[in-house]
Amino acid sequence: MKRRILLVDDEVAVLLTLKAVLEISGFDVDTAASAREGKAKLRKFEYSMVITDMRMESEDAGVDVVKAARAAAYNPAIALLTAFPTDEDGWQYTGADKMLVKPMQTRILLQQIEKLLETHEAKKAKATGVVAVPVKAVRKSAPKKAASKRVGTTKPSPRK
Structure with a gap:
């Protein structure tokens, strides 16, 4: 199942x-x-x-989105995305799990998102008493596909 993300930003290019x-x-x-x-x-x-x-239609629009996400029964992981970071820990009052500062290298962004999703899922599992299996572990332990046959590599049978 694909993991679903909601991106909220008033800059269409960023979205x-x-x-x-x-x-x-x-x-x-x-x-x-x-x-x-x-x-x-x-x-x-x-x-x-x-x-x-x-910052979108107002200075605190992102905080409103964070509050709405915190109120959701399904408890999503939440990251703030900003080009204007506040002090190191000031963003935490919003209720977000992580602050992402733009612009950011794609590889780093993806690593941070994966890490946040993993830690968030682990917290949710611990709270409910369900054991979570990391996605990477599932991928590594999946059975490998059988090697496909190569075309044209068999030797012809000797003629009599």
């Missing part, structure tokens, strides 16, 4: 770029161009993670 990067990496991605649209989608759908810009 489209991040959406493409995440979809290429195997995520199912929804977008919202405002806090209002993001909150509506949070009520309508379930997400593994919400990534929201901090």
Whole structure:
């Protein structure tokens, strides 16, 4: 099953770029161009993670999205995305799990998202008493496909 992410940002270029990067990496991605649209989608759908810009239609629009995500029964991981980071720990008052500063290298962004999803899922599992198996462990332990036959590599039988 694909992990579903909601991206909330009022900059269309950022939305489209991040959406493409995440979809290429195997995520199912929804977008919202405002806090209002993001909150509506949070009520309508379930997400593994919400990534929201901090400043959109208002200075605290991102905080509104974080609060709506925290109120969701399905408990998604939440990351703030900002080009204007506050002090190192100041963002934590918002209720978000992580702050992502843009622009960021794609590889680093994906590593941070994967790590946040893993730690968030582990916390949820611990709270419910269910043992979570990391996605990477499942991929590594999956049986390997049998080698396919090569065409034209068999020797012809000797003629009599």
